[in-house]
Amino acid sequence: MRNIQKYIVLSLLLGTFAMTYAQQTPAPKQTEPFSIVGATAHIGNGEIIENAIIYIEDGKIKSIKPASGVNEVFQYKVIDAKGKHVYPGFIATNTTLGLIEVGAVRASNDDDEIGAFNPHIRSLIAYNAESKVVESMRPNGVLMAQTRPQGGDISGTSSVVQLDAWNWEDAAYKADDGVFLNWPNSMRRGRWWLGEEPGFKPNKDYQEDIDKVKSFFKNASAFSKAKDATDKNLPFAAMEGVFNGTQRLYIQANAEREILDAIAFAKAMNISKPVLVGGYQAYKVVEKLKAANMPVIVQRVQDLPAMDDHDYDLPYRLPKLLADAGVMVALGYDGEYWQARNLPFYAGQVTQFGMSDEDALKMITSNAAKILGIDKTTGTLEVGKDATLFISEGNALDMRGNKISKAYIQGRDISLETHQTELWKRYSEKYARD
Known part of the structure; x- marks a missing residue:
């Protein structure tokens, strides 16, 4: 009997804890x-x-x-x-938000699928609307996000979600907006487990890796044109939107050579809506990017230079270098998740290196919306668009002024409570009593 009573008490305590820290x-x-x-x-x-x-x-x-x-x-x-x-609500691009809960807990990670060419893998159906990481975005003004899978040559299909939902169906704002292609690396770090020397060296298989990507795209293009095909090929079928222009092709590349090859590849494959992701050395080829009408989602700007001989502030200045040259730019990540809450402060970082507050704001609102293809309904405070917005005590790009009192997604008055704010209140009361 005592054991039964203990189990009942324990169950009630666990239930109370779960309700206390449940998703808003x-x-x-x-x-x-x-x-x-x-x-x-x-x-x-x-x-x-x-x-x-x-x-x-x-x-x-x-x-x-x-x-x-x-x-x-x-x-x-x-x-x-x-x-x-x-x-306007800030829009985080190139994230794995909702696909990873705790990076060190493998069972909570659903961002990477087995295989090299997986355009048919949809990040949307793996999106966890009740993630505690997701709810931590809203108090900083991040109200929408593009969530994408990772890994392989073609990681899968991304989707745009709004960050106050019961499930992935409710969260979906633009389902399957594009396909993510990881362009082959022209340089490769020495693999110690194979006895190779440390450091970077040219990838001798670079052209062969590109040929594999080209072969897949050519076969997928042929499949999309074969309307009488009787056999269903899921990876090839998932590429149809890339070829007919209803989906974007997000090409992740950073080195100058890789970017040039990616631009040439997109032109050769008749890709109408290519987007460069990363673009660390994109400032070297801005004229080519403009000619290809290829916008850039840059990597996170609060980062160190990639090489010892690069300017210390290159990551900070990169968005302005591209914008001044006439390239459309959005601020993004390297497929990260919890760091997305710092998006407004990434924009704030850029303002300290020559860009105005309003131009930096465009990179996380209107530019991001245009690149994702959702600018007709969101991204700016204009008549007819969704009332996805927030009220801040001060400058939202500065962590000292980013104090949000109200936030709305499509006119819905959303909660700004999170696990972190609950803990803050709990312990602030404790020390106030002491």
Whole structure:
């Protein structure tokens, strides 16, 4: 009997703990219109509206304008944001958000599939909407993300998700937006387990690796044109959107030679929507990128130079170098997950190396939306677009001012509570009592 009582007590305690630290319940659909009044509105396209009035209804921005000189009369709920700032929800690109929970726990990792060519692997169906990592994005203003698989030559298909959902079906904002291709490396680090010397050296199999990629694309292209094919080939069938222009091809490459080869490859394969991912040496070939109409999702800017003889601040300056040359740029990652919460501070880093706040903001809002193909409905504070936005006490690109009081996804008033904020409150109360 005592053992049974112990089990009952233990179960109740575990249940209480689970409820205390469970994922925040997703916000219900907006039912009543409201206005945000008095804030400085950062549109996301380089424009600013001082003392703005933003009217939101049915999850959309119905009106955004400067306040008139006379007192406005409001029929619906008013949120007083005087002295504060309103921003479009930040968009994190090239992440594994929702696919990894704890990097050191293999069972919680679902970002990499066996095999080399896996365009048919969909990251969306593996996305964990109840991830504690996902909920930690929202207090910094990151409200949308592109989640992608990793590994192999073709990792799989990415999708764009909004970060307040019950499940992956609810989270999906743009399903299967593109396919990720990891371009072969022209240089290779010595593999000690094979007795090779340490350090980088030319990859003698580089051309052979490219030929394998070309062979796959040629076969996939032929398959997409063979409408009478009776046999179903999942990898080839998954490439059809890349060839007909309904999906993007994200090509991950960093060295100058690799980028040039990737540009030539995209042209030879008639890829209409190529995107360069990484692009560490993209500043050396900006004219080629512009001619190919190829935007760039740069690697994380808070990083060290790749080589000893590179400028210490090259990662910080790279986005401005590309933007000044006329290349569309978004700030991204190296397929990371929890670091995505620092996205606004990556943009803030760029502002310290010559770029204005509003131009840096574009790289995590409107530019990101354009590159992902979702700019018609989100990415800026404009009439007719989704009311995916937040109110910040100060400059959201500066961690001192990034203090968010309200956030909305498609007009839904979402929770900003996370496991971290719960712990902060818990222990701040403990030391306040002491």
